[in-house]
Amino acid sequence: MNIDKSLDAKGIACPMPVVKTKKAIEEIESGQILEVVATDAGSKSDLTAWCKSSGHELVDMNEDDGVFTFYIKKG
Amino acid sequence: MADKKKTNIILFSGDYDKAMAAYIIANGAAAYDHDVTIFHTFWGLNALRKDEKLQPKKSFMEKMFGKMMPRGANNMPLSKMQFLGMGPKMIKGVIQKHNTVPLPDLIDMAKEQDITLLACTMTMDLLGLKKEELLDDIEYGGVAAYIAEGEDGAINLFI
Numbered sequence: 001m002n003i004d005k006s007l008d009a010k011g012i013a014c015p016m017p018v019v020k021t022k023k024a025i026e027e028i029e030s031g032q033i034l035e036v037v038a039t040d041a042g043s044k045s046d047l048t049a050w051c052k053s054s055g056h057e058l059v060d061m062n063e064d065d066g067v068f069t070f071y072i073k074k075g
Numbered sequence: 076m077a078d079k080k081k082t083n084i085i086l087f088s089g090d091y092d093k094a095m096a097a098y099i100i101a102n103g104a105a106a107y108d109h110d111v112t113i114f115h116t117f118w119g120l121n122a123l124r125k126d127e128k129l130q131p132k133k134s135f136m137e138k139m140f141g142k143m144m145p146r147g148a149n150n151m152p153l154s155k156m157q158f159l160g161m162g163p164k165m166i167k168g169v170i171q172k173h174n175t176v177p178l179p180d181l182i183d184m185a186k187e188q189d190i191t192l193l194a195c196t197m198t199m200d201l202l203g204l205k206k207e208e209l210l211d212d213i214e215y216g217g218v219a220a221y222i223a224e225g226e227d228g229a230i231n232l233f234i
Contacts (some may be wrong), residue, residue: 013175019184042199053107068154 004032004037010039017043018050080229089118090154097234098181105188114221116195122148122164123209137203148178
């Protein structure tokens with residue numbers, strides 16, 4: 001997967017992961033991929049819901065030892 | 076995106092924790108691309124107060140109110156576990172430890188995200204709060220301003 005932009009959201013708490021993801025996605029073009037790395041346990045459901053509602057596609061997500069990595073394709 | 080959804084929050088409470096919840100929801104909604112307005116009324120107006128000491132012309136009663144109410148978001152009490160001021164100190168320590176955003180920063184972030192901060196003028200009069208005591212770049216209105224936003228709001232909250 002080609003990652004066009006990466007966002008480090010580790011260590012920050014709600015609502016920052018979603019707020020920062022929104023800012024980051026504004027900086028890429030439609031169809032490009034944003035990678036978000038977060039440690040907030042709520043970010044799993046937060047970012048999944050946010051993608052669904054904002055018209056972006058959550059292409060992939062994985063969890064490794066409390067670190068969540070999201071791959072979001074801009075809609 | 077045409078026709079953005081709207082989130083409207085009435086902040087009635089002057090408690091630090093409740094205001095924090097309101098501002099977290101507001102910032103989250105803004106990240107969802109909602110048009111967000113926070114209506115500050117009664118004790119919630121204190122979240123918009125500047126923390127410096129200002130002395131606008133006031134009646135005796137208004138001065139008393141001004142002295143008894145917290146000056147600004149950072150000086151607001153907790154709704155629970157106030158413990159004569161120890162509670163807020165403790166919670167701010169915990170906020171920092173958990174990398175959570177403290178209330179004054181949440182308010183700054185709300186402004187950055189173009190959230191409309193609106194002060195209710197009727198309760199400003201009741202509590203004797205003057206425009207120069209409140210943050211710059213806020214809007215003023217009454218119940219009609221809320222209804223206009225609230226009637227087609229996707230989310231309406233009273234906190």
